[in-house]
Amino acid sequence: MNPIFSKFLTDIARKRIENNLLVKKAVTEKDIAPVLNNIKVEISHAIKESIFIIIGVFSAGFGLKGFLLPNHFIDGGATGISLLLENTTNLSISSLLIIVNIPFIILATKTIGKKFALKSIIAITLLALVVHFVEYPIITEDKLLISIFGGFFLGLGIGLAMRGGSVIDGTEVLAIYISRKLSITIGDVLFLINLIIFSFGAYILSIETALYAILTYLAAAKTVDFVVDGVEEYVGVTIISKHHEALRIMITKKLGRACTIYAGKGGFETQGKNYDKDIIYTIVTRLELAKLNTEIDKIDKNAFITMGIVKDLRGGMIKRKPLK
Incomplete structure (x- = not known):
């Protein structure tokens, strides 16, 4: 690391420690080391998140200017509202992207946090600038290709921005807020x-445009899922079997995956009196699930197994998702 930059980070760490001390004392190198490490982690994460956001903004700009805007197509969400207003008013899409998202960003400040809202403001503003100033080539005039690939590049941008800890389409924030209030997904x-949005699109523009907009939205939504969750889903697997030791060895040695074993009480025969069951919990990807089931059947066909989707995780012996 550059000595000047290293000294700069050390000074920041020293000031952070001094500001947190209730009683003033001399700050030693031992005090600085963990704080300095935390600052380095914060910077590395900030750089990675910024790269995701920048790539996402340019991808979304390409989807808008290379496909949707020249052909008067719309999408769902705040972007769809902006496109719909752009088709019916004299306002530019770059201005509308900011105006439409302002209420959602204010809501994000209360619902998620100020840091998230600030990053979202920067991302949305950057998208507006890219759409206004960057010239993208018009790729095609085929309506089916426009709806699919316009949605793909827009969804790619939204997904990457989310991986960077922000949004460029604020309706997700509204959805989180409403779901908490009304207990719906x-x-x-x-x-x-x-x-x-699509109903207004059908009324203001045409039913055909609204139908293509649904295709655009579906393409964007699936792309967002792919970027955020990856091609493989995590599956949490709980196994209860008398052959738990053989299963543990199979999972750790043959599959190369970690597992957790915890004691359980049987609620039927022993009526929950004794810890008579060792329960194995492990996490694999969806693509590894078939192999795991095969290996379990080799050891114990009567093993009790439950499975559930795990949205994300950190650490452990698990195959990483893309872009992690």
């Missing part, structure tokens, strides 16, 4: 919001 809220 975020997906259901987004579906209702987009249903309203």
Whole structure:
């Protein structure tokens, strides 16, 4: 590391420690080391998140200017509202992207946090600038290709921005807020919001445009899922078997995966009196699940197994998702 930059980080760490001390004392190198490490981690994460956001903004700009805007197509969410207003008013899409997202960003400040809201403001503003100043080539005039690939590049941009800890489409924030208030899923809220947008699109523009907009939205939504969750889903697997030691060896040695073993009480025969069952919990990807089931059947066909989707995790002996 550059000595000047290293000294700069050390000074920041020293000031951070001094500001947190209730009683003033001399700050030693031993005090500085962990704080300095934390600052380095914060900077590395900030750089990685910034790269995701920048690539995402340019990808979304390409989807808008290379496909959707020249052909008067719309999408779902705040971007769809902006595109719809751009088709019916004299305002530019770059201005509308900021105006439409302002209420969602204010909501994000209260719902998620100020840091998230600030990063989202920067990302949305950067997208508006890219759409306004960067010239993208018009790729095609085929409506089917426009709806699919316009949605793909827009979804790629939204997903990468989310991986960077921000949004460039604020309706996700509204969906989170409403889902907490009404106890319905975020997906259901987004579906209702987009249903309203597409209905207005059908009334103001045409039914055909609204139908193509649905294709665009589906392409964008699936791309976002791919970017955020990866091609492989994590599956948490709980196994209860008398042959737990053989299963543990199989998971750790043959599959090369970690597992956790915890004691359990049987609720039927022993009526929960004794810890008579060792329970194995492990996490694999969806693509590894078939192999795991095969190996379990080799050891114990009567093993009790439960499975559930795990959205994300950190650490452990697990195959990493893309872009992690």
